[in-house]
Amino acid sequence: MSDTLRPINRPRLYEQVVASLxxxxxxxGLRTGDRLPPERELAERLGVSRASVKQAIVVLEVQGLVEVRHGGGSYLLRDTLDTEPVAALVERRRRLPDVLEAREAMETKLAELAAERRTSVDLEAIEAALRHMSAEIEAGGIGMEGDRRFHAAVTAAARSSLLAEFMGMIAEQITESRAESLRQQGRPRRSLEQHRRIAAAIRAGDGPRAVSAMRRHVRTVSRVRLLTWEPADED
Structure with missing residues (x-):
């Protein structure tokens, strides 16, 4: 029999709720900071169960689009709810632990080498990245470009061509993990402070302290809402 007759994949009900929201x-015309209607009201107006609404809100929370305040409702963190397909979230959730494991292994060593090999030019590049990230955050952003520049400057200061090559090979996945972390509430400023501690250790030429600071930072990066999310198979 022809394999053209395959099961039809229908959007899950909570994905349809996400689209409706x-x-x-x-x-x-809702904007950042505005509150969504209560879950009970949404369920009634959409003609679905509260469970389906709750699953939809969790998907939006995982993507950093809403903030759920326990007992206080759900509030917009962006002016729009432009979401990724759930399948893309599931795939990123699957590969993220491996990416973070690789980052910890490589970036702690890069920090140690940077502390031993950095030059005045390297230190200025690191400081410039910190200033850029701080400016992004003060302007209301999440510091993505400053974060990228900081880690790139540390990698350059380590002067390890092979480690730099390995980092380049997973650059796309690192960018994903960076975005996942920085869109957590309060995370940009916390990451900036951790970067400053790493930079201080590198500036002081203290390899063990640089390793410790970088490890603490990457483990903070690993604490993201996505990894605690359990995708619902059905409603």
Whole structure:
């Protein structure tokens, strides 16, 4: 029999709720900081169960689009609810632990080598990255470019061509992990402070302290909402 007759994949009900919420936010003119209607009201208006609404809200929370305040409702963190497909979230959730494991192994060594080999030019590049990230955050951003520049400057200061090559090979996955971390509430400023501690250790030429500071930072990066999310198979 021809394999063209395959099961049809239908959007899960909570994915349809996500799409409805996206359209609602767009049409109603809601903006960052505004509160979504209560889950019970959403369930009634959409004609679905509260469980489906709750699953949809969790998907939005995982993507850093809403903040759920226990007992206080759900609030927009962006002006829109432009979401990724759930399948993309599931795939990123699958590979993220391996990426973070690789980052910890390589970046702690890079920090140690940077403390031993850095030059005045390297230190200025590191400081410039810190200033850039601080400016991004003060302007209301999450510091993505400053974060990238900081880790790139540490990698350059380590002067290890092979480790730099390995970092380049997983650059796309590192960018994913960076975005996942920095969109957590309060994370940009915390990451900036951790970067400053890493930079201080490198500046002081203290390899063990640089290793410890970098390890603490990467483990903070690993604490993201996505990794505690359990995708619902069905409603």
């Amino acid at each position: 996206r359209d609602y936010v767009s049409s109603s």
